[in-house]
Amino acid sequence: MQKRWVEQVLLYPKKVEELCKSLGISRVLARLLTNREIQSYQDAEHFFCPELEHLHDPFLMKDMDKAVSRIEEALKKNEKILIYGDYDVDGTTAVALVYSFFREFYNKLDFYIPDRYSEGYGISTEGIDYAYEHGFSLIIALDCGIKSMDKVAYANSKQIDFIIADHHNPDDALPEAIAILDPKRADCIYPFKELSGAGIGFKLIQAFAQSNSIPKDKVYCYLDLVAVSIASDIVPIVGENRVLTYYGLQKFNSNPCVGLAALIELSGNKTGFTARDLVFQIGPRINAAGRIKHARDAVFLLISRSAEEAREFSEQIDVQNSERKDFDSRITEEALAMIDESEELRHRKTTVVYKEDWHKGVIGIVASRLTEKYYRPTVVLTRSNGMVSGSARSVLGYDLYEALNQCSELFEQFGGHKYAAGLSMLEENVGAFQSRFEEIVAANIPLQLLTPELLIHEVLNLEEIDGKFFRILKRFAPFGPQNETPLFLSKGVNLLGYADVVGKDHLKMRVVQGASAAFECIGFGLAEMHSLVSKGMPFDICYSIEENVWRDRRSIQLNIKGIKMAEYSTESVN
Known part of the structure; x- marks a missing residue:
């Protein structure tokens, strides 16, 4: 699925130079810190050197x-x-x-x-x-x-x-x-x-x-x-x-x-x-x-x-986890088939699917998978204890809870937050809910939110990636919400040698940018980009930087999240 490449806005530009000097780091790393609300040497010390004494009373x-x-x-x-x-x-x-x-x-x-x-x-x-x-x-x-x-x-x-x-x-x-x-x-x-x-x-x-x-x-x-x-x-x-x-x-x-x-x-x-x-x-x-x-x-x-x-x-x-995987796989396949076979469902801005014998314990997982596949607010429903129960998932930036709240007269119970919710209703309300939910979402969701986003934290030249840069970058971990793994954009890189498709649909290659050293790259699920990178023309990459360990040999590897033709090219693909 095509993704929107969005470059993050620098929040505190005046603090960047101060952090560069006080910490002795590059501007790229300083900008990453300031966008994490780290604006002083003391902030950085707490960030890089967390202590149990920092826990509150x-x-x-x-x-x-x-x-x-x-x-x-x-x-x-x-x-x-x-x-x-x-x-x-x-x-x-x-x-x-x-x-x-x-x-x-x-x-x-x-x-x-x-x-x-x-x-x-x-x-x-x-x-x-x-x-x-x-x-x-x-x-x-x-x-x-x-x-x-x-x-x-x-x-x-x-x-x-x-x-x-x-x-x-x-x-x-x-x-x-x-x-x-x-x-x-x-x-x-x-x-x-x-x-x-x-x-x-x-x-x-x-x-x-x-x-x-x-x-x-x-x-x-x-x-x-x-x-x-x-x-x-x-x-x-x-x-x-x-x-x-x-x-x-x-x-x-x-x-x-x-x-x-x-x-x-x-x-x-x-x-x-x-x-x-x-x-x-x-x-x-x-x-x-x-x-x-x-x-x-x-x-x-x-x-x-x-x-x-x-x-x-x-x-x-x-054993229970294996059973969960089996239920998850079967129900996901059935839900995907249900959508693919219905022209109406394929063209909606929401996904609401229902089958009474789906296992209640995995419908939340299935909702997440359908959201990832079609990238629109999704509700998966099944029958449980005489009621229809559902799990709902949203897309980045859209308030699912508020949309469901506007359907609340159809529910016996519901609760959750912006991106995930649970609900129950009488079976006779399922059709009305499908229509009402679609009507509400279609009327107020910005169209750009229906395309997944790659939030690029910094533009980076490959020559800037060296041992010191990577050692400091690793200390940004542990990563998670509000401290996401940094995504970088490098423009106009070239394929060195040949690209390979490995595994089921993964892309493996080496790239250079100008006179930079060559970097090994892996793009999971990006095999479809093989023809683009093999054209002999420059392309842009969006990626995270990680350590690859193979037989006790450690090296820096770029984990590619997106590829498109270089900006000055007339072609653009992701």
Whole structure:
């Protein structure tokens, strides 16, 4: 699919020269820093050299004192505590770290994960009934609960207290819980607002440890779980999240908990995991438990005490992940065929597809794949528990939540954010929703948003890429939202020798620019560009810079994201 090449605007041009001088770096690197809100030597020091001491005092978070006090009271009175969390990666890692921390010195403890299919997202009546029937008087809810007004009220009627540790946007009214930890509360002064659910759980155990003179290493040992949650939940990797991910990756790569070590073994004992690797290799396996069977299996894996126990759970989850892939592949193929066979669907500005026997656990993944293929707001629907349930995904820059909000009279329930949402409706409303959603999106989406974008961070001459440049560039990691892997544009490069098509549809070649050294390039999925680069004419490339390791030999490689004829040519292709 053709992509729009968009060059990022330089936000703070006056700060570039100052950073060049104070840091002794090139203007390209200085511009990359300023566009990441790094404007001084001190900012750069915090960015390049994150320290755990840079983490904020957890007691700056509204209600943290109340939460810690209530837990201390529960421990003193030998109350039973239930750790409750959502069924996705963020929720299960949050439950695992909080449960594991308190398990070290308290045994009247259990955890609860709602069933994706019978209970749905968030606090459930079934979960509260479980707590009541088993004598739990305190529930710590992680990665959910901020909007559970009625459920918390129900728990209160049964003399069960709630501590809510959530990171989602609250409504104006809050549940009547003992404590509500959420930096996005309007009355919360906590300096960093973008923690993951497990990040909030981490701040809770950090505060408890601080209040009870527990050594910091008893808290920091769970940073590998926090890193997995931050990467998988796609929260911004800036500020406090950058510190947590930086040290979490160190822990993950050097001494992971036995559950994560078992997942690493399943992935082929790869080393040097990045945040992106956590997203694509670790997160899906943890998620598979809740999608196919029950997410408590993921928690059992993550709280395992022995390698043997972890291996047993990881093998179960690997089977579930294989099932998830099979469902994902079959449903995606069926959805693509449904669209290809319908001229009306092909020419819409939205994609809404429905089949009653699609597996609910993977429709979100399928929605993402269809969005990637057709690049338009997408909803995938299936039948579940007598209702039609759906997962929705958007394109960059378009507010999906607002569009769905304008269809809300057709829903029984919906929620989410700008780029992803979930919904349910009566089956008789499906047709009306397809028409209404298309009408709303078609009326207000700018046409350019229906073409995927390559955001180019800097124009770069290949001769500027040397060892020092690459060493500094690597220190921009860990990469993620708001600290994306830099994309560069080099103009008028030439093919050196021949280009090859490798694998299924990948392009491999060497390029030069003027008198620069030759650079190895790989373009995944860009085999269609073979004829263009082989014409013997200059072309422009958009790429990231990475390290290629082959048989212990390390070299700089350009990962090509887009190719087009040089600007002065009359031809232009991507």
